[in-house]
Amino acid sequence: MISRRMVATAGSFAALASGTGVLSTGLIGTAAAQAPASAPAAAAGGETTFDRIKRTRKLRIGAVSGGTPYYTKDLASGEWKGFYIDLSKALAQEVEAELEINETTWxxxxxxxxxxKLDVFFGLNPTPKRALAVDFSVPVFNNAFSxxxxxxxxxxSWSDLNKPEIRIAVDSGSSHDGAVTRLCPNAQILRFNSADEATMALRSGRADAQCLVIILALTVMKKVPNLGTVVTPKPTFxxxxxxxxxxxxxxxxxDFVNVWxxxxxxxxxxxxxxxxxxKLVGVEESDFPSGLTL
Structure with missing residues (x-):
């Protein structure tokens, strides 16, 4: 089992690949050549993701155009930005691989x-249903429902919103939908095909509130500053x-990515x-609710 100490000591994917647990000066190819015969065998039907990255020295990630601030693509230059792009670049550097960005959708x-098609995708909300289809990492960060x-x-408070006269807009099937369904059963829940449509319902007066995680709520408010007020109801979920x-x-x-x-x-x-x-969308650190842990 890969340990935090192993990563801190080795400091590179090459050391992990060689199984030595000590700093290696070689690249992935060198480490692969040193790998012991007892290394885990490829799963039936093909090589493992770990072995493919070692062989090709490419790390394939997915990115969502328009997924600001997670992902955003400059249509003129084709350059990708966003905090998951930055973290993916750091991960690629750690594993001594070239970052290959493939456009996808949520x-x-x-x-x-x-x-x-991908070695990893950052930005998935783990649900029991999804866990039947793919594996998940440890949390990258917490995103408070707001x-x-x-x-x-x-x-x-949530009780202030859990009233029959309150109309709450959500994007259907999302984590926002699940939270409101669970915590505001007495409210009128208005479900839309996308978060943008839910925002339009609030903007037009068809809804009294829109549920979004704090990262997205702050982003929307910078785009539409007169839309309303961002609140993170108590208790924080x-x-x-x-x-x-x-x-x-x-x-x-x-396991390696988890430790990383x-x-x-x-x-x-x-x-x-x-x-x-x-900051790409105009949100400063001071805009986050006080005491909120990411």
């Missing part, structure tokens, strides 16, 4: 993992943003990547 990401409420609506992996018998790649996430989250690298990229 809906197709799981299928792309299953069909071996609301954009219309002006004049006081909503400090969170979902997590995780990485997804193709289901395979050999868990070496998943924990290590960089502990050092503040993940938080800094989020804060830096929220």
């Amino acid at each position: 809906g197709n990401a799981v299928l792309d993992l299953q069909s071996n 609301f954009i409420t219309k002006k004049g609506l006081a909503a400090e 969170v979902t997590t943003s995780n990485a997804g992996f193709r289901r395979e018998a050999d868990k070496t790649w998943r 996430i924990d290590y960089n989250r502990g050092l503040g690298v993940v938080r800094q990547a989020i804060v830096n990229n929220m």
Whole structure:
């Protein structure tokens, strides 16, 4: 089992690949040549993700155009930005591989993992249903459920929103939908095909509030500053943003990324990547609710 100490000591994917647990000066190819014969065998039907990355020295990720601040693509230059792009670049550097970015959608990401088009996809909300199809990493960060409420609506707690006269807009089938269904059963829940449509319902007065995770709520408010007020009702409930992996018998790649996430989250690298990229949409660190842990 890969340990945090192993990553901290080795400092590179090459050391992990060689199984030595000490710093290796070689690249992945050198480490692969040194790998012991007892290394996990490839899963039936093909090589493991770990072995494919060693062989090709390419790390394939998925990215969603328009998924700001997670992912965003400059249509003129083709350049990708976003905090999951920054973290993916850091992961690629760690494994001494070239980063290959493949455009996908939130809906197709799981299928792309299953069909071996991607080695990892950052930004999946783990659900029991998805866990039957792909493996998940440890949480990359916590994302608190929040609301954009219309002006004049006081909503400090979930009970303030859980009332028959309150109309809450959500994007159907999302984690927002699940949270409101569970925590506001007495409210009128208005379900739309997308978060943008739910925002339009709030903007037009057809809804009193829209449920979004805090990252997205702050982003929307910077785009439409007169939309309302961002609130994170008490008690605070969170979902997590995780990485997804193709289901395979050999868990070496998943376990490595788990340690990498924990290590960089502990050092503040993940938080800094989020804060830096929220500035792309005009959100400063001071805009986050006080006491909120990412």
